[in-house]
Amino acid sequence: MxxxxxxxxxxxxxxxxxxxxxxxxxxAWFTLEDLGVRTSGDSVRLTQALGAAGASDGG
Numbered sequence: 001m002x003x004x005x006x007x008x009x010x011x012x013x014x015x016x017x018x019x020x021x022x023x024x025x026x027x028a029w030f031t032l033e034d035l036g037v038r039t040s041g042d043s044v045r046l047t048q049a050l051g052a053a054g055a056s057d058g059g
Contacts, residue, residue, distance in 0.1 A: 001009050017027045035050070
């Protein structure tokens with residue numbers, strides 16, 4: 001999910017994340033900066049970073 005600062009993105013996504021944890025699922029939370037992705041609009045690089053993040057947590 002992306003959008004301008006202070007629009008409720010984190011708030012919106014915390015509820016399903018907490019519910020998933022309560023149901024015994026693993027939840028990973030990454031920012032683009034955590035993944036080392038520059039926000040230059042490079043969708044190929046973003047896709048590769050997200051794929052690597054999924055592989056690193058077994059999923």
